[in-house]
Amino acid sequence: MAQIVGGITTSHIPAIGGAISNGLQEEPYWKPFFDGYPPAHEWLDKVQPDVAVIIYNDHGLNFFLDKMPTFAIGAAAEYPNADEGWGLKPLSPFPGDPDLSWEIIESLVADEFDMTTCQEMKVDHGFAVPMSLLWGHKDKIPVRTIPLAINTVQYPLPSPARCYKLGKALGRAIEASSSDAKVVIVGTGGLSHQLDGERAGFINKEFDLMCMDKIVNDPEALTQYSMLDIVRNAGAQGSELVLWLTMRAALSEKVKKVHSNYHIPISNTASGLLVLENAA
Amino acid sequence: MSSTETQTTEIPGTTIFDGVQAQKGYQLNKMCYSFNDAECREAFLADEVAYCEKFGLTAEQRDAIKARNVLQLIEAGGNIYYLAKFAGIFGLGVQDVGAQQTGMSVEDFKAMLIAAGDD
Numbered sequence: 001m002a003q004i005v006g007g008i009t010t011s012h013i014p015a016i017g018g019a020i021s022n023g024l025q026e027e028p029y030w031k032p033f034f035d036g037y038p039p040a041h042e043w044l045d046k047v048q049p050d051v052a053v054i055i056y057n058d059h060g061l062n063f064f065l066d067k068m069p070t071f072a073i074g075a076a077a078e079y080p081n082a083d084e085g086w087g088l089k090p091l092s093p094f095p096g097d098p099d100l101s102w103e104i105i106e107s108l109v110a111d112e113f114d115m116t117t118c119q120e121m122k123v124d125h126g127f128a129v130p131m132s133l134l135w136g137h138k139d140k141i142p143v144r145t146i147p148l149a150i151n152t153v154q155y156p157l158p159s160p161a162r163c164y165k166l167g168k169a170l171g172r173a174i175e176a177s178s179s180d181a182k183v184v185i186v187g188t189g190g191l192s193h194q195l196d197g198e199r200a201g202f203i204n205k206e207f208d209l210m211c212m213d214k215i216v217n218d219p220e221a222l223t224q225y226s227m228l229d230i231v232r233n234a235g236a237q238g239s240e241l242v243l244w245l246t247m248r249a250a251l252s253e254k255v256k257k258v259h260s261n262y263h264i265p266i267s268n269t270a271s272g273l274l275v276l277e278n279a280a
Numbered sequence: 281m282s283s284t285e286t287q288t289t290e291i292p293g294t295t296i297f298d299g300v301q302a303q304k305g306y307q308l309n310k311m312c313y314s315f316n317d318a319e320c321r322e323a324f325l326a327d328e329v330a331y332c333e334k335f336g337l338t339a340e341q342r343d344a345i346k347a348r349n350v351l352q353l354i355e356a357g358g359n360i361y362y363l364a365k366f367a368g369i370f371g372l373g374v375q376d377v378g379a380q381q382t383g384m385s386v387e388d389f390k391a392m393l394i395a396a397g398d399d
Contacts (some may be wrong), residue, residue, distance in 0.1 A: 015373070059361040064313050065302055085315040086368025153361055155298040196360035198351070199293030200378035201389055203396035232291050236360075264397030268374050 002100065002177045005047040006258070006278045007185040007251050008040060009215065009244045011271035012056065012129040017088045020132050036261030036273045037133055043258050043275050044134060049184040051097050052134075052143040053104075053170070053250075055243045056126035056188040057152040059084070062118075068154050069116035071166060073108070074147040075101040079123045091128050097144035100179045104146065107173030113166055123147050130188045143184070150246065152239045160230065161223040163242040167249025174250070187247025189240030191262075192233075193269035202235040203270050209262065211241060212272055216257045219248040237269075244274075252279040297359045305357020308345075311335035312362035321369050350381050 016033070019025065025034040061084050063069065078093040108115050127147055135141045148170070151157055158166075174183050191208040194200055211234075214221045222245055225233075230241055248255075258275040265271075295301065302309075311332065314320040324331040332342050344352035348370070353363050360377075367377050379389035 060313055060359075060365065061316060065306060065309055065359075083316055083318060084368075085321065085365030086373070087371075153297065153359060154302050155296055194294070195364070195374050195378065196350075196354055196381070197293045197295055198381055199291070200381045201392055201396075203393065205396065228291065228296070231294065231296070236294055265393035268378055268393060270396070 002051070002174045002179040002181045002183050004171060004174055004251060004278050005049055005182050005184055006043075006255070007187065007247045007274075007276045008134065009187045009190070009247060009272060009274040010040075010130045010133055011190065011266065011269065011273070012126045012188040013267050013269050013271065014084070014086070014088055014125045014129065015267040017125055017129045017132060020136060021089055033263045033266050033271055036263065039259040040134060040273065040275050041137065043277070044184070047184070047277070048182060049143055050181040051100060051146065051179075051183045052186055053146045053148060053174070053183060054127050054130060054186045054188065055148045055150065055246050056123075056130070057240060057243060058149045059124055059126060060153070061124035062122040063149070063153075065154060068151055069149070070151045070158050071113060072116040072118055072121075072149040073101065073105060074121045074145075075105060075117050076119050076121055079121055079127070079145065079147055081124070081128045082122050084124055088125060091132065094123065094127070094131060094141065094145045097146055097179075097181070100144075100177055100181060101146050103177040103179065104170065104173040107176055108166075108169055111169040111172065113169055121147060126188055130186055134186070144181075148246075150243060152237070152242070155227075157227045157239060158242070159227060160225050160242050160245055163246045164219065164223045164249045167246035170246070171250035185247045185250045187244040189243045190234075190238065191241065191270045191272045192235050192238045194235030195237055195268055197236070199235070201268055203264055204233055204235070204238075205264060205270065207233045208270050208272060211244075212260060212262060212274060215244055215248050215274060216255065216276065219245060248276070251276060254279050295354050301357050301359070303357075305341075305359060307336045307338070308341045308353065308356060308358050309362040311337065312358070312366045315365040315369060324369065350377050
Protein backbone atom coordinates (compact mmCIF):
# COMPACT_ATOMS: atom_id res chain seq x y z
CA MET A 1 0.00 0.00 0.00
CA ALA A 2 1.50 3.29 -1.10
CA GLN A 3 1.55 6.10 1.40
CA ILE A 4 0.69 9.71 0.59
CA VAL A 5 3.12 11.83 2.59
CA GLY A 6 1.59 15.16 1.68
CA GLY A 7 1.10 17.71 -1.04
CA ILE A 8 2.66 20.80 -2.51
CA THR A 9 1.15 23.60 -4.54
CA THR A 10 3.48 25.62 -6.71
CA SER A 11 3.37 28.06 -9.55
CA HIS A 12 4.50 26.83 -12.98
CA ILE A 13 5.03 30.13 -14.82
CA PRO A 14 7.36 29.65 -17.83
CA ALA A 15 9.45 32.71 -16.90
CA ILE A 16 10.55 30.83 -13.76
CA GLY A 17 12.17 28.21 -15.99
CA GLY A 18 14.00 31.00 -17.80
CA ALA A 19 15.13 32.54 -14.51
CA ILE A 20 16.51 29.18 -13.33
CA SER A 21 18.32 28.61 -16.65
CA ASN A 22 19.86 32.07 -16.42
CA GLY A 23 20.70 31.91 -12.70
CA LEU A 24 18.58 34.93 -11.72
CA GLN A 25 17.39 33.56 -8.35
CA GLU A 26 19.15 36.27 -6.34
CA GLU A 27 17.98 39.20 -8.50
CA PRO A 28 15.65 41.58 -6.59
CA TYR A 29 12.70 40.74 -8.88
CA TRP A 30 13.06 36.98 -8.32
CA LYS A 31 14.43 36.68 -4.79
CA PRO A 32 11.11 36.98 -2.88
CA PHE A 33 9.75 34.15 -5.03
CA PHE A 34 12.73 31.76 -4.89
CA ASP A 35 13.25 32.41 -1.17
CA GLY A 36 9.98 30.56 -0.63
CA TYR A 37 11.42 27.23 -1.77
CA PRO A 38 14.18 26.13 0.68
CA PRO A 39 11.57 25.12 3.33
CA ALA A 40 9.85 22.97 0.67
CA HIS A 41 13.22 21.37 -0.14
CA GLU A 42 13.85 20.69 3.55
CA TRP A 43 10.44 19.05 3.91
CA LEU A 44 11.04 16.88 0.82
CA ASP A 45 14.45 15.86 2.23
CA LYS A 46 12.69 14.85 5.43
CA VAL A 47 9.79 12.86 3.97
CA GLN A 48 11.80 11.44 1.01
CA PRO A 49 9.01 10.67 -1.46
CA ASP A 50 9.66 8.00 -4.12
CA VAL A 51 6.91 9.16 -6.48
CA ALA A 52 5.43 12.55 -7.38
CA VAL A 53 2.00 12.77 -8.97
CA ILE A 54 2.04 16.09 -10.82
CA ILE A 55 -1.38 17.60 -11.45
CA TYR A 56 -1.04 20.17 -14.20
CA ASN A 57 -2.61 21.53 -17.38
CA ASP A 58 -1.14 21.13 -20.86
CA HIS A 59 -0.84 24.50 -22.63
CA GLY A 60 -0.62 23.17 -26.16
CA LEU A 61 2.38 20.88 -26.25
CA ASN A 62 0.99 17.34 -25.97
CA PHE A 63 -2.68 18.01 -26.64
CA PHE A 64 -4.32 20.05 -29.39
CA LEU A 65 -7.99 20.83 -30.04
CA ASP A 66 -8.30 17.84 -32.37
CA LYS A 67 -8.55 15.60 -29.28
CA MET A 68 -8.86 17.32 -25.94
CA PRO A 69 -9.18 15.02 -22.95
CA THR A 70 -10.82 16.41 -19.84
CA PHE A 71 -8.68 14.20 -17.59
CA ALA A 72 -5.51 12.48 -18.87
CA ILE A 73 -2.94 10.43 -17.00
CA GLY A 74 0.52 9.24 -17.98
CA ALA A 75 1.38 5.54 -18.12
CA ALA A 76 4.88 5.77 -19.53
CA ALA A 77 8.39 4.87 -18.38
CA GLU A 78 9.48 8.42 -19.10
CA TYR A 79 8.03 11.77 -20.09
CA PRO A 80 9.94 14.06 -22.46
CA ASN A 81 9.84 17.84 -22.27
CA ALA A 82 10.04 19.72 -25.61
CA ASP A 83 10.19 23.08 -27.38
CA GLU A 84 7.02 25.06 -26.69
CA GLY A 85 7.79 27.72 -29.27
CA TRP A 86 8.79 30.68 -27.16
CA GLY A 87 12.32 29.92 -26.11
CA LEU A 88 12.35 27.83 -22.93
CA LYS A 89 15.16 25.29 -23.12
CA PRO A 90 13.79 21.73 -23.03
CA LEU A 91 14.79 19.68 -19.99
CA SER A 92 15.86 16.02 -19.83
CA PRO A 93 13.03 13.44 -19.77
CA PHE A 94 11.40 12.73 -16.41
CA PRO A 95 11.26 9.13 -15.15
CA GLY A 96 7.83 7.50 -14.85
CA ASP A 97 6.32 4.68 -12.79
CA PRO A 98 4.13 2.74 -15.24
CA ASP A 99 3.20 0.02 -12.73
CA LEU A 100 1.76 2.51 -10.28
CA SER A 101 0.21 4.49 -13.16
CA TRP A 102 -1.74 1.45 -14.27
CA GLU A 103 -2.89 0.61 -10.78
CA ILE A 104 -4.16 4.18 -10.41
CA ILE A 105 -5.85 3.99 -13.82
CA GLU A 106 -7.60 0.71 -12.91
CA SER A 107 -8.85 2.22 -9.68
CA LEU A 108 -9.95 5.57 -11.16
CA VAL A 109 -11.92 3.97 -13.98
CA ALA A 110 -13.55 1.55 -11.53
CA ASP A 111 -14.40 4.66 -9.52
CA GLU A 112 -16.20 6.11 -12.61
CA PHE A 113 -13.45 8.52 -13.74
CA ASP A 114 -12.96 7.62 -17.40
CA MET A 115 -9.36 8.73 -17.84
CA THR A 116 -7.51 9.17 -21.11
CA THR A 117 -4.41 7.01 -20.69
CA CYS A 118 -1.16 8.11 -22.30
CA GLN A 119 1.74 5.75 -23.03
CA GLU A 120 3.43 8.63 -24.83
CA MET A 121 3.10 12.04 -23.26
CA LYS A 122 5.18 15.16 -23.67
CA VAL A 123 5.07 17.31 -20.55
CA ASP A 124 5.18 21.10 -20.86
CA HIS A 125 6.20 23.89 -18.47
CA GLY A 126 3.13 23.17 -16.34
CA PHE A 127 4.89 19.96 -15.27
CA ALA A 128 8.55 20.79 -15.86
CA VAL A 129 8.82 24.11 -13.99
CA PRO A 130 7.52 22.60 -10.71
CA MET A 131 9.98 19.70 -11.12
CA SER A 132 12.83 22.24 -11.47
CA LEU A 133 11.60 24.27 -8.50
CA LEU A 134 11.28 21.24 -6.21
CA TRP A 135 14.13 18.98 -7.35
CA GLY A 136 16.21 20.91 -9.92
CA HIS A 137 18.94 21.63 -7.36
CA LYS A 138 19.64 17.88 -7.03
CA ASP A 139 22.18 16.10 -9.25
CA LYS A 140 19.50 13.67 -10.29
CA ILE A 141 15.72 13.90 -9.90
CA PRO A 142 15.08 11.58 -6.93
CA VAL A 143 11.41 10.75 -7.71
CA ARG A 144 9.49 8.81 -10.33
CA THR A 145 6.65 10.86 -11.75
CA ILE A 146 3.04 10.40 -12.84
CA PRO A 147 1.55 13.31 -14.80
CA LEU A 148 -2.17 13.98 -14.46
CA ALA A 149 -3.44 16.64 -16.88
CA ILE A 150 -6.73 18.50 -16.50
CA ASN A 151 -8.20 20.47 -19.41
CA THR A 152 -8.21 24.20 -18.72
CA VAL A 153 -7.97 25.17 -22.41
CA GLN A 154 -11.30 24.47 -24.06
CA TYR A 155 -14.66 24.90 -22.31
CA PRO A 156 -16.59 23.21 -20.91
CA LEU A 157 -13.94 22.64 -18.24
CA PRO A 158 -14.56 20.16 -15.44
CA SER A 159 -16.10 21.92 -12.44
CA PRO A 160 -14.20 22.49 -9.21
CA ALA A 161 -16.56 20.00 -7.54
CA ARG A 162 -15.74 17.36 -10.15
CA CYS A 163 -12.00 17.95 -9.81
CA TYR A 164 -12.34 17.62 -6.04
CA LYS A 165 -14.01 14.24 -6.49
CA LEU A 166 -11.22 13.20 -8.87
CA GLY A 167 -8.67 14.10 -6.22
CA LYS A 168 -10.54 12.00 -3.65
CA ALA A 169 -10.54 9.06 -6.06
CA LEU A 170 -6.84 9.60 -6.79
CA GLY A 171 -6.06 9.45 -3.08
CA ARG A 172 -8.04 6.21 -2.69
CA ALA A 173 -6.30 4.74 -5.75
CA ILE A 174 -2.81 5.47 -4.45
CA GLU A 175 -3.54 4.18 -0.97
CA ALA A 176 -5.10 0.97 -2.32
CA SER A 177 -2.20 0.22 -4.69
CA SER A 178 0.26 -2.62 -4.17
CA SER A 179 3.21 -0.20 -4.44
CA ASP A 180 5.21 0.48 -1.29
CA ALA A 181 6.15 3.96 -2.52
CA LYS A 182 5.89 7.16 -0.55
CA VAL A 183 3.96 9.58 -2.74
CA VAL A 184 3.79 13.37 -2.83
CA ILE A 185 0.97 15.06 -4.77
CA VAL A 186 1.86 18.32 -6.52
CA GLY A 187 -0.85 20.76 -7.63
CA THR A 188 0.64 23.28 -10.05
CA GLY A 189 -0.24 26.65 -11.56
CA GLY A 190 -2.26 29.57 -10.26
CA LEU A 191 -2.99 31.71 -8.58
CA SER A 192 -4.88 34.69 -10.03
CA HIS A 193 -3.80 35.76 -13.50
CA GLN A 194 -5.16 36.58 -16.91
CA LEU A 195 -3.13 36.57 -20.12
CA ASP A 196 -5.82 37.30 -22.71
CA GLY A 197 -8.22 40.11 -23.53
CA GLU A 198 -8.59 43.70 -22.36
CA ARG A 199 -8.62 42.32 -18.82
CA ALA A 200 -5.03 40.97 -19.17
CA GLY A 201 -2.98 41.61 -16.05
CA PHE A 202 -5.90 41.00 -13.68
CA ILE A 203 -4.74 39.88 -10.21
CA ASN A 204 -6.89 39.47 -7.07
CA LYS A 205 -4.82 39.20 -3.92
CA GLU A 206 -7.79 39.02 -1.55
CA PHE A 207 -9.34 36.10 -3.40
CA ASP A 208 -5.98 34.29 -3.66
CA LEU A 209 -5.29 34.57 0.05
CA MET A 210 -8.79 33.29 0.81
CA CYS A 211 -8.16 30.31 -1.51
CA MET A 212 -4.79 29.56 0.12
CA ASP A 213 -6.51 29.41 3.51
CA LYS A 214 -9.42 27.31 2.24
CA ILE A 215 -7.10 24.85 0.46
CA VAL A 216 -5.54 24.09 3.85
CA ASN A 217 -8.50 24.26 6.19
CA ASP A 218 -11.77 23.94 4.27
CA PRO A 219 -11.17 22.84 0.65
CA GLU A 220 -14.78 21.77 0.14
CA ALA A 221 -15.81 25.42 0.42
CA LEU A 222 -14.07 26.03 -2.95
CA THR A 223 -16.23 23.39 -4.64
CA GLN A 224 -19.18 25.78 -4.35
CA TYR A 225 -17.70 27.95 -7.11
CA SER A 226 -18.42 27.36 -10.79
CA MET A 227 -15.47 27.61 -13.17
CA LEU A 228 -16.80 30.97 -14.38
CA ASP A 229 -17.00 32.21 -10.76
CA ILE A 230 -13.29 31.41 -10.51
CA VAL A 231 -12.55 33.19 -13.80
CA ARG A 232 -14.46 36.24 -12.58
CA ASN A 233 -12.54 36.31 -9.29
CA ALA A 234 -9.11 34.99 -10.31
CA GLY A 235 -8.80 35.82 -14.03
CA ALA A 236 -9.07 33.56 -17.08
CA GLN A 237 -6.05 31.42 -16.17
CA GLY A 238 -6.95 31.49 -12.49
CA SER A 239 -8.95 28.44 -13.52
CA GLU A 240 -5.76 26.53 -12.60
CA LEU A 241 -7.03 26.67 -9.02
CA VAL A 242 -8.73 23.34 -9.78
CA LEU A 243 -5.26 21.76 -10.04
CA TRP A 244 -4.62 22.77 -6.43
CA LEU A 245 -8.04 21.57 -5.38
CA THR A 246 -7.51 18.16 -6.99
CA MET A 247 -4.21 17.80 -5.12
CA ARG A 248 -5.79 18.80 -1.82
CA ALA A 249 -8.63 16.29 -2.19
CA ALA A 250 -6.11 13.45 -2.46
CA LEU A 251 -4.75 14.28 1.00
CA SER A 252 -6.22 13.45 4.39
CA GLU A 253 -9.16 15.47 5.68
CA LYS A 254 -6.96 17.38 8.11
CA VAL A 255 -3.47 18.40 7.05
CA LYS A 256 -0.60 20.23 8.71
CA LYS A 257 0.56 23.37 6.91
CA VAL A 258 4.34 23.09 6.92
CA HIS A 259 5.06 26.20 4.88
CA SER A 260 3.47 28.83 2.65
CA ASN A 261 4.60 31.72 0.49
CA TYR A 262 2.66 34.18 -1.67
CA HIS A 263 4.21 36.73 -3.99
CA ILE A 264 2.96 39.25 -6.57
CA PRO A 265 3.97 39.38 -9.37
CA ILE A 266 5.95 36.86 -11.32
CA SER A 267 5.37 37.69 -14.95
CA ASN A 268 1.57 38.32 -15.13
CA THR A 269 0.79 36.10 -12.19
CA ALA A 270 0.35 35.93 -8.44
CA SER A 271 2.39 32.97 -7.25
CA GLY A 272 1.50 30.75 -4.32
CA LEU A 273 3.39 27.95 -2.57
CA LEU A 274 2.00 25.57 0.03
CA VAL A 275 3.60 22.54 1.69
CA LEU A 276 1.02 20.31 3.38
CA GLU A 277 1.74 17.21 5.37
CA ASN A 278 -0.78 14.42 5.58
CA ALA A 279 -2.17 13.50 8.96
CA ALA A 280 -0.38 10.38 10.21
CA MET B 281 -26.29 24.68 -30.40
CA SER B 282 -28.29 25.71 -27.37
CA SER B 283 -27.17 28.56 -25.20
CA THR B 284 -24.66 27.55 -22.54
CA GLU B 285 -23.44 29.19 -19.37
CA THR B 286 -20.27 30.29 -21.16
CA GLN B 287 -22.27 32.15 -23.80
CA THR B 288 -24.69 33.86 -21.46
CA THR B 289 -22.27 34.95 -18.73
CA GLU B 290 -20.38 38.16 -19.40
CA ILE B 291 -16.99 38.75 -17.81
CA PRO B 292 -15.65 42.10 -19.07
CA GLY B 293 -12.57 41.96 -21.28
CA THR B 294 -12.68 38.15 -21.32
CA THR B 295 -13.55 35.73 -24.11
CA ILE B 296 -14.41 32.26 -22.87
CA PHE B 297 -12.86 29.73 -25.25
CA ASP B 298 -15.89 27.48 -25.67
CA GLY B 299 -17.16 25.30 -28.50
CA VAL B 300 -18.16 28.33 -30.56
CA GLN B 301 -14.69 29.87 -30.36
CA ALA B 302 -12.97 26.50 -30.74
CA GLN B 303 -14.74 25.87 -34.04
CA LYS B 304 -14.24 29.41 -35.30
CA GLY B 305 -10.54 29.41 -34.47
CA TYR B 306 -9.63 25.85 -35.32
CA GLN B 307 -7.38 26.52 -38.35
CA LEU B 308 -5.75 29.56 -36.74
CA ASN B 309 -5.00 27.62 -33.56
CA LYS B 310 -3.76 24.65 -35.57
CA MET B 311 -1.29 26.90 -37.37
CA CYS B 312 -0.10 28.41 -34.07
CA TYR B 313 0.18 24.92 -32.52
CA SER B 314 2.58 24.03 -35.36
CA PHE B 315 4.94 26.73 -34.05
CA ASN B 316 6.09 24.32 -31.35
CA ASP B 317 8.47 23.15 -34.08
CA ALA B 318 11.39 25.37 -35.03
CA GLU B 319 11.07 24.29 -38.69
CA CYS B 320 7.48 25.52 -38.78
CA ARG B 321 8.43 28.85 -37.24
CA GLU B 322 11.09 29.23 -39.93
CA ALA B 323 8.64 28.28 -42.68
CA PHE B 324 6.22 30.94 -41.45
CA LEU B 325 8.93 33.60 -41.41
CA ALA B 326 10.13 32.56 -44.87
CA ASP B 327 6.69 32.95 -46.49
CA GLU B 328 3.95 34.10 -44.16
CA VAL B 329 1.20 34.30 -46.75
CA ALA B 330 1.85 30.80 -48.07
CA TYR B 331 2.00 29.41 -44.53
CA CYS B 332 -1.41 30.91 -43.63
CA GLU B 333 -2.76 29.57 -46.93
CA LYS B 334 -1.53 26.07 -46.08
CA PHE B 335 -3.64 26.07 -42.91
CA GLY B 336 -6.70 27.57 -44.64
CA LEU B 337 -7.03 30.66 -42.49
CA THR B 338 -10.06 32.89 -43.04
CA ALA B 339 -9.58 36.45 -44.31
CA GLU B 340 -10.28 37.76 -40.79
CA GLN B 341 -7.62 35.44 -39.35
CA ARG B 342 -5.07 36.34 -42.04
CA ASP B 343 -5.62 40.05 -41.39
CA ALA B 344 -5.19 39.57 -37.65
CA ILE B 345 -1.97 37.60 -38.20
CA LYS B 346 -0.67 40.27 -40.57
CA ALA B 347 -1.53 42.99 -38.05
CA ARG B 348 0.11 41.01 -35.17
CA ASN B 349 -2.97 42.09 -33.20
CA VAL B 350 -3.81 39.81 -30.28
CA LEU B 351 -7.32 41.15 -29.61
CA GLN B 352 -8.18 40.63 -33.27
CA LEU B 353 -6.70 37.14 -33.15
CA ILE B 354 -8.88 36.29 -30.12
CA GLU B 355 -11.92 37.74 -31.90
CA ALA B 356 -11.07 35.45 -34.84
CA GLY B 357 -11.15 32.41 -32.55
CA GLY B 358 -7.56 32.32 -31.35
CA ASN B 359 -6.77 30.77 -27.98
CA ILE B 360 -4.10 32.51 -25.91
CA TYR B 361 -2.03 29.37 -25.32
CA TYR B 362 -1.56 28.83 -29.06
CA LEU B 363 -1.29 32.56 -29.78
CA ALA B 364 1.60 32.71 -27.28
CA LYS B 365 3.55 30.47 -29.66
CA PHE B 366 2.87 32.93 -32.49
CA ALA B 367 4.04 35.83 -30.32
CA GLY B 368 7.14 33.80 -29.43
CA ILE B 369 8.27 33.89 -33.05
CA PHE B 370 8.85 37.63 -32.61
CA GLY B 371 10.41 37.24 -29.17
CA LEU B 372 7.31 38.63 -27.46
CA GLY B 373 6.32 37.30 -24.06
CA VAL B 374 3.06 37.44 -22.13
CA GLN B 375 3.82 40.88 -20.73
CA ASP B 376 4.31 42.30 -24.23
CA VAL B 377 1.05 40.63 -25.23
CA GLY B 378 -0.68 41.98 -22.10
CA ALA B 379 0.54 45.49 -22.80
CA GLN B 380 -0.69 45.34 -26.39
CA GLN B 381 -4.15 44.15 -25.38
CA THR B 382 -4.59 46.76 -22.66
CA GLY B 383 -3.17 49.62 -24.74
CA MET B 384 -0.43 50.25 -22.19
CA SER B 385 3.32 50.49 -22.57
CA VAL B 386 5.14 47.34 -21.41
CA GLU B 387 6.68 49.36 -18.57
CA ASP B 388 3.26 50.59 -17.41
CA PHE B 389 1.82 47.09 -17.66
CA LYS B 390 4.63 45.69 -15.51
CA ALA B 391 4.18 48.52 -13.01
CA MET B 392 0.46 47.71 -12.80
CA LEU B 393 1.29 44.09 -11.94
CA ILE B 394 3.75 45.13 -9.24
CA ALA B 395 1.16 47.52 -7.80
CA ALA B 396 -1.32 44.62 -7.50
CA GLY B 397 0.88 43.28 -4.69
CA ASP B 398 0.83 46.52 -2.72
CA ASP B 399 -2.71 46.67 -1.37
